[in-house]
Amino acid sequence: MAGAKLDPIDRHILAELQADGRMTNVELAKRVGISAPPCLRRVRTLEEQGYIRGYHAEIDSRELGFEVQVFAMVRLNSQAESDLTAFEERCRSWPLVRECHMLNGEIDFILKCVAPDLSSFQSFLTGELLKAANVANVKTSLVIRGSKDEPGVPFEVLEERIARQA
Amino acid sequence: MAGAKLDPIDRHILAELQADGRMTNVELAKRVGISAPPCLRRVRTLEEQGYIRGYHAEIDSRELGFEVQVFAMVRLNSQAESDLTAFEERCRSWPLVRECHMLNGEIDFILKCVAPDLSSFQSFLTGELLKAANVANVKTSLVIRGSKDEPGVPFEVLEERIARQA
DNA sequence: GCTGAAATCGCCTAACG
DNA sequence: CGTTAGGCGATTTCAGC
Numbered sequence: 001m002a003g004a005k006l007d008p009i010d011r012h013i014l015a016e017l018q019a020d021g022r023m024t025n026v027e028l029a030k031r032v033g034i035s036a037p038p039c040l041r042r043v044r045t046l047e048e049q050g051y052i053r054g055y056h057a058e059i060d061s062r063e064l065g066f067e068v069q070v071f072a073m074v075r076l077n078s079q080a081e082s083d084l085t086a087f088e089e090r091c092r093s094w095p096l097v098r099e100c101h102m103l104n105g106e107i108d109f110i111l112k113c114v115a116p117d118l119s120s121f122q123s124f125l126t127g128e129l130l131k132a133a134n135v136a137n138v139k140t141s142l143v144i145r146g147s148k149d150e151p152g153v154p155f156e157v158l159e160e161r162i163a164r165q166a
Numbered sequence: 167m168a169g170a171k172l173d174p175i176d177r178h179i180l181a182e183l184q185a186d187g188r189m190t191n192v193e194l195a196k197r198v199g200i201s202a203p204p205c206l207r208r209v210r211t212l213e214e215q216g217y218i219r220g221y222h223a224e225i226d227s228r229e230l231g232f233e234v235q236v237f238a239m240v241r242l243n244s245q246a247e248s249d250l251t252a253f254e255e256r257c258r259s260w261p262l263v264r265e266c267h268m269l270n271g272e273i274d275f276i277l278k279c280v281a282p283d284l285s286s287f288q289s290f291l292t293g294e295l296l297k298a299a300n301v302a303n304v305k306t307s308l309v310i311r312g313s314k315d316e317p318g319v320p321f322e323v324l325e326e327r328i329a330r331q332a
Numbered sequence: 333g334c335t336g337a338a339a340t341c342g343c344c345t346a347a348c349g
Numbered sequence: 350c351g352t353t354a355g356g357c358g359a360t361t362t363c364a365g366c
Contacts, residue, residue, distance in 0.1 A: 006230075014230070017223035021187045026343060038350050040345070053224040056317040057183035060219050064172075064180070064319055065327075071269065071276055088313040095320035103237065103307040110237055110307070114319065116327060141269040141276070147254040151222040153230055153280065154261035161231075161282060192358060201336050206360070 006051070009034060011162075013042055014051060015155040021055040058151070061114055068121050069143035072111040072129065077136045079108065090132050096124050172217070175200060177328075179208055180217060181321040187221040224317070227280055234287050235309035238277040238295065243302045245274065256298050262290050 006014075012032045016023060023031075029039035046052050061069075076087060084102065091100040091111065099112040111129075115121035129138055172180075178198045182189060189197075195205035212218050227235075242253060250268065257266040257277065265278040277295075281287035295304055 014223070014225055018225050019222070021221035021223045024343065025345090035351055036343080037345070037352085041350095049229075050226055051229055053226050055187035055221060055223050056185070057180065057187045057221050058219040059180055059184050059318045060216055061319045063215075063217055064324060066319060066324075069267070071267070092314050095323050097314065098316045098318070098320070099312075100314040101235070101237070101312055102310040104310055105305075105307045107307060109313070116323070139271075141271045141273060144268040144270055146265075146267055147275070148258050148263065148266040150264045152225045152264070153227045153232060154264070157261050157282070158230060158232075190358060191360090202358080203337090203360075204335055 010042055010046060010051075011155065011158065013039070014046065014153075017043070017052065017055075018152050018155070065116050066114040068115045068118055069146070070113045070115070070121055071141045071143070072113060072125070073107045073139040073141075074109040074111060074129070074135060075106065075137040076108045076134045078134055083134050084108075087132070087134060094124070094128060096121070176208060176212060176217075177321065177324065179205070180212065180319075183209070183218065183221075184318050184321070231282050232280045234281045234284055235312075236279045236281070236287055237307045237309070238279060238291075239273045239305040239307075240275040240277060240295070240301060241272065241303040242274045242300045244300055249300050250274075253298070253300060260290070260294060262287070 009032050013028065016028055016031055025040050025043070026036045028043070029036040032039060043052070074087075076083060087109065088100060088102070091097045091109070096113050096115055097111050098114055099110075101110050102108065103110055113121065113124070115124065125138065125140065129135065175198050179194065182194055182197055191206050191209070192202050194209070195202040198205060209218070240253075242249060253275065254266060254268070257263045257275070262279050262281055263277050264280055265276075267276050268274065269276055279287065279290070281290065291304065291306065295301065
């Protein structure tokens with residue numbers, strides 16, 4: 001099982017940094033129950049090994065003027081690998097597209113988009129997404145309201161699993 | 167327009183902290199072109215005013231053993247406000263559900279879920295989600311691969327808009 | 333009001349046991 | 350992993366624009 005190489009202290013560090021990525025190292029060390037230097041060494045190692053991919057401030061997009069959030073379900077004409085990667089590349093070039101995931105089933109891709117208002121999203125939709133090569137069909141759904149938005153990983157579930165198999 | 171209260175330095179601070187939330191204040195100050203004390207004051211103000219909602223380490227969920235990501239499209243029987251909030255509350259109680267958004271159109275909610283493996287997701291689906299009160303119908307799509315995953319807000323778009331209206 | 337400069341305090345981060 | 354210790358960053362204070 002992946003993640004088994006991590007001891008409880010490492011997992012505790014990850015959980016704390018996911019909850020507050022700007023915590024000082026001494027505070028972090030206090031919380032996980034070791035002194036500061038080994039704590040910092042662990043954090044560096046977790047970063048190098050790829051468990052921690054980065055640190056980000058969570059910005060309120062609505063307060064910044066991005067009032068519209070939309071999910072776009074995209075179907076392509078061709079699912080050849082080169083056509084899939086071409087579409088992925090196209091998505092990376094659109095700043096309004098924040099996330100793009102390839103799915104199984106009828107829908108090929110789901111895109112999470114933001115926009116300042118409905119009209120600028122519409123112009124992106126008709127002027128860019130629907131015109132993109134290989135796009136057969138796009139269904140869009142406006143986000144009426146956000147109900148839950150938790151970062152990353154449910155450490156509670158991870159701990160349960162590890163406890164059960166121990 | 168929202169976000170107009172912010173001057174270019176504030177927006178620059180937000181963009182830098184979104185890209186690297188653990189940047190030191192002196193580094194941040196250097197990048198935005200002011201000295202450290204006013205920079206720190208600006209950051210505190212942005213936090214208090216809600217532009218910055220928090221800081222999070224981005225954890226690689228696959229490396230931690232969450233190998234499955236699923237989008238679940240949920241339709242409810244009743245869309246009465248009390249039934250909607252009841253379902254939202256239920257979603258908040260499920261750790262495997264990381265995001266929940268209420269949508270317009272045929273689908274009432276879209277859920278982004280993670281799970282250690284397919285079987286544990288299946289047991290969540292059949293044992294929890296499909297049994298939840300008021301749930302009429304759930305369509306699930308496995309994420310084959312992630313194509314793009316950018317945090318938050320496209321500051322490039324924000325700057326363009328502000329430049330255009332200036 | 334704002335910023336910047338100086339000084340203090342606390343943290344980061346080596347080196348060593 | 351802990352302790353020590355030196356250097357750097359964070360944060361307050363105060364002066365200037």
